[in-house]
Amino acid sequence: MHLRSYGYAFGVRLKKLRLMRELTQEELATKSGLSRNMIVNYERNLSREEKPANPTLDRIYRLAQALQVPVAVLLPCATTAVTDKCQPEETKNLAIDVTWPLTEDDTAPFSPAEVDGDSRLDNHRMPGKPGSTRPAIRHFDVALSTHHNRHQRTPRPHA
Structure with a gap:
């Protein structure tokens, strides 16, 4: 699995949501209980080891709560089956529509x-x-x- 593509899409979605709410990185950090550096790293898709950002469930839910959005809005490909690589379209639109199971x-x-x-x-x-x-x-x-x-x-x- 190409985790870097999913981390990138997560970062783009996080930044779009933060800007939509007119929050600074510092304000989002305070609201979510995370550090500003962590917000920066998620938005840039970086970790300390120069690997893709890989937030824990706890942190994803904290961010969703702080942004007042369903957690699925933060997650790229949350409404489709996961593939080996996240497609660029996943960064363009924040709208979600989830119905599962389909068959x-x-x-x-x-x-x-x-x-x-x-x-x-x-x-x-x-x-x-x-x-x-x-x-x-x-x-x-x-x-x-x-x-x-x-x-x-x-x-x-x-x-």
């Missing part, structure tokens, strides 16, 4: 091949991909079965 396959157990590293997404027709059609949305309640310890998917009516 029964989204909540299905992994096959042995998928567990061994083959991606189900290679053959999965994702919305927005060339040649795909958006599948009908079905909602599923996922619960653990006590006697088989496997997921059971029960379709539920649309709300």
Whole structure:
């Protein structure tokens, strides 16, 4: 996975949100309980080891709370399946629209091949991909079965 591309998109989104709220880096640091240097590093996609920024969940949630946005707005590719590299479009628009699962396959157990590293997404027709059609949305309640310890998917009516 090309983590640097996701770190870059996270930094761009963070900066856009900070500027949208008309906050300085220092003000965002104070509101979130993080240091100004940490905000700078996230926006620049840097860490002390010259690796991509890699904020913890605690820090991501603190930033979302300080900016008063859903956490998904901060996360690049939060509304699509994760790919090896974050696409540049993920830095352009902050709007999110999340509906999951889209198909029964989204909540299905992994096959042995998928567990061994083959991606189900290679053959999965994702919305927005060339040649795909958006599948009908079905909602599923996922619960653990006590006697088989496997997921059971029960379709539920649309709300």
